[in-house]
Amino acid sequence: MPDTDVVLTLQQLEKSLRRAGAVSQRLIVESVERSLPATLGYNSPNKLLVEVLRVSASDASARVSAARNLGTWHTLSGESLPATLPETAAAQRDGAIGPEHARAVAKIMRKIPHAVSNSDIATAESILAECARGGTPEDVENAGHRLLAHLDPDGNLGDDRDRSRRRGVSLGRQDSGLMSKISGELDPTARALLDPILAKWARPGMNNPDDPQSPRGDAEDPSIDREALVAAAARDTRTAAQRNHDALSAIFRVMLESGILGRHRGLPVTAIVTMTLEQLEKAAGGVATTATGGLLPVDDALKLAEHAHPVLVLFDHNGRPLHLGRRRRVASADQRLALIAAEGGCTRAGCAAPASLCAVHHVQEWHKGGHTDIDSLTLACDACHAQVHDGPAGWTTTSAPSGAAYAGRTEWIPPPHIDPDRKPRINHRHHAGEMIAHARRKARGRARAGDGVP
Numbered sequence: 135m136p137d138t139d140v141v142l143t144l145q146q147l148e149k150s151l152r153r154a155g156a157v158s159q160r161l162i163v164e165s166v167e168r169s170l171p172a173t174l175g176y177n178s179p180n181k182l183l184v185e186v187l188r189v190s191a192s193d194a195s196a197r198v199s200a201a202r203n204l205g206t207w208h209t210l211s212g213e214s215l216p217a218t219l220p221e222t223a224a225a226q227r228d229g230a231i232g233p234e235h236a237r238a239v240a241k242i243m244r245k246i247p248h249a250v251s252n253s254d255i256a257t258a259e260s261i262l263a264e265c266a267r268g269g270t271p272e273d274v275e276n277a278g279h280r281l282l283a284h285l286d287p288d289g290n291l292g293d294d295r296d297r298s299r300r301r302g303v304s305l306g307r308q309d310s311g312l313m314s315k316i317s318g319e320l321d322p323t324a325r326a327l328l329d330p331i332l333a334k335w336a337r338p339g340m341n342n343p344d345d346p347q348s349p350r351g352d353a354e355d356p357s358i359d360r361e362a363l364v365a366a367a368a369r370d371t372r373t374a375a376q377r378n379h380d381a382l383s384a385i386f387r388v389m390l391e392s393g394i395l396g397r398h399r400g401l402p403v404t405a406i407v408t409m410t411l412e413q414l415e416k417a418a419g420g421v422a423t424t425a426t427g428g429l430l431p432v433d434d435a436l437k438l439a440e441h442a443h444p445v446l447v448l449f450d451h452n453g454r455p456l457h458l459g460r461r462r463r464v465a466s467a468d469q470r471l472a473l474i475a476a477e478g479g480c481t482r483a484g485c486a487a488p489a490s491l492c493a494v495h496h497v498q499e500w501h502k503g504g505h506t507d508i509d510s511l512t513l514a515c516d517a518c519h520a521q522v523h524d525g526p527a528g529w530t531t532t533s534a535p536s537g538a539a540y541a542g543r544t545e546w547i548p549p550p551h552i553d554p555d556r557k558p559r560i561n562h563r564h565h566a567g568e569m570i571a572h573a574r575r576k577a578r579g580r581a582r583a584g585d586g587v588p
């Protein structure tokens with residue numbers, strides 16, 4: 135292939151991939167208009183994509199919002215509705231722009247204030263689509279910012295609807311250092327409520343975890359020694375951001391200890407940390423897990439547990455055998471705790487829902503004679519549990535028999551449309567070690583097959 139053809143082929147391939155994106159959106163619209171996600175037991179189109187395409191949750195969400203913005207939807211009587219971003223959709227169908235261009239347009243369009251007229255909004259969209267056809271996603275963003283400045287010259291067109299649309303706080307996933315990014319925008323009310331709290335709890339000297347003599351709680355509390363506070367403030371080298379962080383951390387603790395949060399699924403709202411007896415004895419290194427799916431260094435978990443109240447530490451060396459038989463239908467709090475330690479989260483294969491989003495369910499349904507014993511109970515999130523039923527698309531659950539690789543664990547048997555052989559599945563998501571071992575075995579098997587060794 136001559137040099138020019140390599141570049142030409144790259145361009146042609148890119149065009150095809152972009153047009154394929156439009157086809158994918160059309161199929162997503164089709165599946166939603168046929169109510170396929172609900173029919174197959176998923177509570178959102180995103181969940182359907184994750185299951186059938188094995189894409190990540192964020193990828194699925196990007197695809198569904200692209201379909202919402204660019205797809206051609208229909209009224210109940212079958213008439214086509216214009217796409218939310220019609221010119222952008224047309225450019226994508228032509229293969230002239232990719233998903234990143236479309237996202238850049240959508241991002242700018244979301245920021246256009248409500249007070250702008252519909253015809254100005256349509257003009258803005260066609261200008262941005264044109265920029266996308268001729269430039270990169272960054273070009274669209276730059277043009278968009280200038281367009282916004284033009285549509286909202288004093289920056290004061292924002293009204294309540296804009297504010298309510300922009301509000302939000304996002305908690306990122308824990309990174310490899312176990313830190314979590316927090317980002318978002320507070321509306322003026324939330325800001326007005328937060329400011330006075332930080333003014334007292336985050337002032338220099340207060341709630342400093344690096345300083346054992348730093349007063350805890352509220353700076354105006356009469357029990358706080360004024361001189362100790364002044365001295366602690368003089369020693370305080372934290373940045374304002376670090377002081378805000380420590381104030382929030384102290385407030386979370388006080389909230390949990392106060393009991394005002396009530397109960398969640400039968401247990402007091404509290405940070406539940408699970409660790410093994412071995413981790414406790416070593417008391418150093420390793421990470422414990424929380425019922426909300428987070429990770430916490432064992433040292434920190436033990437420090438948290440010193441204050442007893444907000445935290446409950448469990449030991450998952452085989453859990454506690456609790457046999458309540460058929461005396462009661464509702465699982466006891468102890469059983470729930472034991473399941474949190476043993477299963478870590480929803481037991482349906484592939485589901486990442488942590489224990490805090492799960493309810494305790496009978497592996498064999500109660501109305502079919504299931505027992506409320508620890509070994510016949512399992513954790514399932516509401517969405518997955520709703521998929522267990524007697525209909526043609528229903529899943530069934532059973533306990534893996536003794537002698538099986540994962541004896542005693544909950545097996546989920548898929549309906550024929552997912553797997554015609556209906557092979558039972560076990561969730562390894564909350565047991566990272568198993569996932570790695572499983573992948574390693576498979577890879578070894580493949581390597582062996584490649585060598586021609588049976």
Ligand SMILES: [Zn+2]
Nearest residue numbers: 480485515518
């Ligand atoms: Zn689930």
